[in-house]
Amino acid sequence: MDLDAFTTVHSPEWDRLHELTRRRRLDGAEADELVRLYQTVATHLSTVRSAAPDPVLVTRLSDLLTRARARIAGAHEPAWADVVRFAVVTVPAALFRVRWWTLGVTxxxxxxxxxxxxRVATVPEALAAVGPPSYQEQYVNEAFESYYDPGAGFAAMVWTNNAWIAAQCVAFGITGLWPVFVQVQNAVNVGAIGGMMAAHGELDLFLQLIAPHGLLELTAIFVAGGAGLKIFWTLVDPGPRRRSVALAQEGRALITVAVGLAGALAVSGLVEGFVTGSGLPWWLKIVVGALALAAFWAYVLVLGRRAVAAGETGDLSGHQAGEVLPTAG
Structure with missing residues (x-):
């Protein structure tokens, strides 16, 4: 197909559609013309994509059709149906697609x-590196347990701190280095504290205070790390997609993951703020934490698997994100 000739022949129709989309008021005949031209230009776009996929012309016609669609259908008002769909389809699909990265980070x-x-629990030199004996005694006997102060303020502080850690993994994931640094630093800190508690005969207290909220909290941090590494790998190996397109699609899905993790961390923050430091029996606290973790993975694996099987990726829909050229492979 001669793209220049095609453009010359059909430009008047495109210009006319553009003019109609910009008018504030349309009479009956103009509204009918708008619909007819919308259908005609949609056919033109399909022809260009299949016969001569020029990116500039495809973008021009896609933008024109988007404006025309909005004029025909009216401005889209957010509805509860959209919120529900985002929560039960888009978010679990995005989380499901990073499950193997999450497993690797875990x-x-x-x-x-x-x-x-x-090493800290069994090697005296490693234990000494954690801090002097006075610091260890004070931390093990007082500071560790007293940190978990029940209340809404503590829950909010915990959520903010954990959300910040997850956000770093997501925002700087494309570097490939920062998620690794954050995860390793976090692992070393958790291990060192656990080893110090074990060396002083308080490993059971450590596990009792970590397990109720930590099961879900750490899982959310693992997901953030996995999602960050996935966007880095997309930069390295975009697959059949153009690198810019792949990064845009995975980047938008990454934001969806971040929204989902904000919710998960809010739940773990509530558990840490109102359950971990409460007077409930330890077995009940751990059951609460295990149920929160089970609910999260049921959400990801059941709803996410179903959404991905239906073609969802966690990205925006085509007309929201902007149409892209189909890619073979």
Missing amino acids: IAFLTIAVVVGW
Whole structure:
């Protein structure tokens, strides 16, 4: 197809559609013309995509059709249906697509934490590196347990801190280095504290205070790390998509992951603020934490698997994000 000739022949129709979309008021005949031209230009766009996919012309016609669609259908008002769909389809799809990255981060984190904890608990030099004996005694006997002060203020502080850690993994994930640094630093800290508690005979207290909220909290941090590394890998290997398109699509899905993690961390913050430091029996606290974690993974694996099977990716829909050229492969 001769693209220049095609453009010359059909430009008057495109210009006319552009003019109609800019008018504040349309009479009956003009409204009918707008609909007819919308259908005609949609056919033109399909023809260009299949016969001569020029990116500039595709973008021009896509933008024109988007404005025309908005004029025909009216401005879209956010509805509860959109909110529900985002919560039960878009978010779980985005989380499901990073599940294997999450598993990898989880295994690496636990390995580092266990190794560091074992070394601190069994090697006197490693224990001494944590701090002087007076600091260790004060931390083990007072500071660690007293940190978990029940209340809304503490829950808000915990949520803010954890959300900031997750946000760093997401925002700087494309570097490939920052998520690794954050995860390793966090693993070393958790392992060192656990090892110090074990060396002083308080490993059971450590696990009792960490487990109720930590099951979900650490999982959310692992997901953030996995999502950050996934966007980095997209930069390295975009697959059949153009690198710019792949990064745009995965970047938007990454924001969806961040929204989902904000919710998960809010739940873990509530557990930490109102359950971990409460007077409830320890077994009940751990059951609450386990149920929160089970609910999260049921949300991801059940709803997410279903959404991905239906073609969802966690990205915006085509007309929201802007149409892109189809890519073979």
